Amino acid sequence: MRRMACWLYEGMLLFGVVFIAGYLFGTLSQTKNALDNRHALQAFLFVVFGIYFGWLWAKGQTLAMKTWHIRVVDRHGQPLTQGRALLRYLWSWLWVLPPLAVSWLFSLAGAESLVITLGWIAVWAILSRFHPHRQFWHDALAGTQLISAEPAVRP
Numbered sequence: 286m287r288r289m290a291c292w293l294y295e296g297m298l299l300f301g302v303v304f305i306a307g308y309l310f311g312t313l314s315q316t317k318n319a320l321d322n323r324h325a326l327q328a329f330l331f332v333v334f335g336i337y338f339g340w341l342w343a344k345g346q347t348l349a350m351k352t353w354h355i356r357v358v359d360r361h362g363q364p365l366t367q368g369r370a371l372l373r374y375l376w377s378w379l380w381v382l383p384p385l386a387v388s389w390l391f392s393l394a395g396a397e398s399l400v401i402t403l404g405w406i407a408v409w410a411i412l413s414r415f416h417p418h419r420q421f422w423h424d425a426l427a428g429t430q431l432i433s434a435e436p437a438v439r440p
Contacts, residue, residue, distance in 0.1 A: 287353045295349040306333045335374050342370035356434035376423035
């Protein structure tokens with residue numbers, strides 16, 4: 286449950302990252318219309334997210350993970366390398382890429398795409414219950430795991 290709450294909080298924090306990155310992209314590219322350069326903006330945001338998560342996961346936690354006392358480590362409990370953090374980032378796209386690809390392939394409308402995407406996310410989350418260690422599958426594929434990082438009690 287904490288993982289999903291952390292995920293929701295992370296989404297709210299990413300709104301700020303998207304806002305700043307989008308503003309920077311629009312300013313540097315002199316984009317006047319939101320639809321101009323949208324594919325370049327999407328690629329830029331993909332890279333920005335990769336840097337954001339790769340850097341913070343290699344340090345062990347994002348702000349949302351600190352709030353919910355969760356830490357990401359490799360299979361042996363060691364901190365992630367930049368490469369492993371990047372690999373986790375790429376595998377985490379399995380949460381949204383399959384339904385987006387289906388929506389694009391079949392030219393589905395917005396509501397249909399939303400239903401398919403939310404359904405896929407629910408199925409993907411439920412599948413973690415079937416993993417032997419109850420991990421999300423992108424963590425299993427990347428060789429990472431989430432652990433509890435309760436703060437030490439000070440006397």
